[in-house]
Amino acid sequence: MTSTKLRLLMVAFDASIQGWELPAFRGAVAEKAGYEHDLFHNHNNETGGYHYRFPLIQYKQDHGRPMLVCLNEGIEELHHFFSQPDWTLMLRGRSTPIRIHRLDVKQYTLNVSDKPFRYHIRQWLALNEDNYATYIRLSGMLERIALLQQILQNQLVGLLYQLGYEPERPVEVAIQNMKEERWVDYKQIKVLAYSLEFSCNVALPDYIGIGKGCSTGWGVVKRLRG
Structure with a gap:
């Protein structure tokens, strides 16, 4: 069985932030x-467009504090921020001095397990324009959940490939509990966001983001323990 190591650094700062400020x-x-x-913003500096890749530096909120989640090469890039003499940030015109509240360094093994793990994903922006049209044509909730389950599986497989791991066995995903479906504002557009519980036979790190907007706090995954 092959596996790939995933390095992860989480830095929470001693400041206060609202989710919409991410x-x-x-x-x-x-x-x-x-x-x-x-890697800090995922814009293509040469073309003015975007890099269509999984963001290796993600911006989260943890108990009201701003937090950076950095993966693999994103960890090395973080020195460009930490080496600055002044960490005061301008947040929507508000001068916000920050300092480190908590720093965690972890390493995970990416592989397909024999047993499933249980997770919660919060405010997952699952649907693009095409699969939203498919979603609203489905009349039954079971059919809609099946579509969301397939989208989640595809996104997780894509995530693994972008992190350098090619699964040798199928990645199995099962949505177990739909907690919430609601309309939210994303880039001045109304989109559906889902909070739900699911199982997957891949060990995922807490706070990793999946789906649209995952670099700024959407689609945050946490393992359910116990």
């Missing part, structure tokens, strides 16, 4: 680190 937090950190370091 895009501003990303912009402020990227500006402080230098826009030429595109």
Whole structure:
């Protein structure tokens, strides 16, 4: 059985932030680190477009505090921010000095397990324009859950490939409990966000993001324990 190591660094800062301020937090950190370091913002500095890749630096909120989640090469890139003499950030016109509250370094093994793990995903933006059209044509809840389950499986497989792991066995995903479906504002557009519990036979780190907007706090995954 093959596996791939995933390195992860989580840094929570001693400041206060609202969830809707996470895009501003990303912009402020990227500006402080230098826009030429595109892992901080995922924009293509040459074309002006986007890098269509899994974000290796993600911006989260943890108990009201801003937090960075960095994976693999994103960990090394973080020195461009930490090496700055002043960590004061401008968040929507508000001067916000920050300092480290908690720092965790972990390593995970990515592989397909014989047993499933249980997770909760919060405010997952699952649907694009095409599969939203498919979703609303489905009349029954079971059919809609089956579609969401397939989308989640596809996104998890894509995540593993982008992190350098090619599964030798099928990645199995099962949605177990639909907690909430609601409309939210994402980039000034109303989209559906889902909070649900699911099982998967791959060990995923807490706070990793999946789906659209995962770099700024959407689709945050946490393992259910006990």
